[in-house]
Amino acid sequence: MGKLIAIVVAFGVLIGLALPTGKPIAAPATATGAAKEVVLTRGSTGHFFTDATINDRGSVEFMVDTGASFVALTVEDARRLGVDIDPANFDVIAEGASGPVRGEIVTLKSVEVGGIRAENVRAMVLEGSRLSLLGQSFLARVDQVNMAGDYLSLHDAG
Template sequence: MDNPGALAEIWDSVAAVIREVPRSGLLIATLVALVCGWIGSIMVRRDVPMGGTIRLTSTLVLTGILVTIVLQLARFDPRIDLALPTVGLPEQVVEGGETRIPLAPDGHFWLVAQVNGEPVEFMIDTGATLTAVSTDVAQRTGLEPRRGGLPVQLSTANGTISAQLATVDEIRFGNVAARGLDAVIAPNLGDTSVIGMNLLSRLKGWRVEDNTLILTPNNPQPVLEESGAESGY
């Protein structure tokens, strides 16, 4: 083998997907459609009635699954999110007024947000694509995995972990409120929940001045009711 490390990484990824099959409606539907398509093709070659119908149905199901996956992935990027419909999922909105978060002694920006009315400590991570919470936080705040959602693999300091997509009704901190936001529920995430770029990129802008992170929403609304938690420190 020219690159055993690369092959091992590919195998680990395949194994992770296989492990997710029992928990993912999309993966189960994909496997069933593929098997049906294979059976339909055999029936067509042997001139068995209904073979063509089974194969066509399989193709339509696979097309629907592909569209569903594209729509879910599109929600991660607000530029695409604006261009594609999101059937059955709420619009992701971030609004409010300017909020300032001071740099903590550990060199990170921390805040305490109200997630569906429950206080949760977050670290703002501009390197994270998605906002993420642990299983414990999800249970405490009433977050549930999205039915039929696409499984997500996250790279952490402890290795790659599997996460499930969820929709947060509301995240509120300082003068900012995010509604309908996508998030991932990640087991073994620990006590550190993360606000990622799927929230930050829906702001008008954000910048760091004098060790203070300044968040500026689009279309500023009247100042929201203070959550009393611009910073976790």
């Protein structure tokens, strides 16, 4: 099971390393009572992008990656947000098609997308990644994740 998770994470990392970054296409939130919904529009690369607030400190641009087991941050994003890492202590945390993936596993105090919030979210800080990924360690905490056509929606009952 551990090898499977590492392969899935590595695949997500490879996608992140291969794709150009760009501004999020859309991430509007609507609140009805306590329920929240965020609807994202597919970008020109065929992927969904959104901004998320990390540890109540700042915003990070993420590519939504339903195939990634964890939220993954670039070293630059982690440093900017004050995530406690030491690249000198990075170790192999996954295996990808092009070889070992080095980084550090961390716990984020919070991840929030358009008012949908999760606390104590496991994440990876990845050496060499140019793109942060919003993976299952956040998405699995959302009540519903739906994709239809060029739209991906996150629904949280609150």
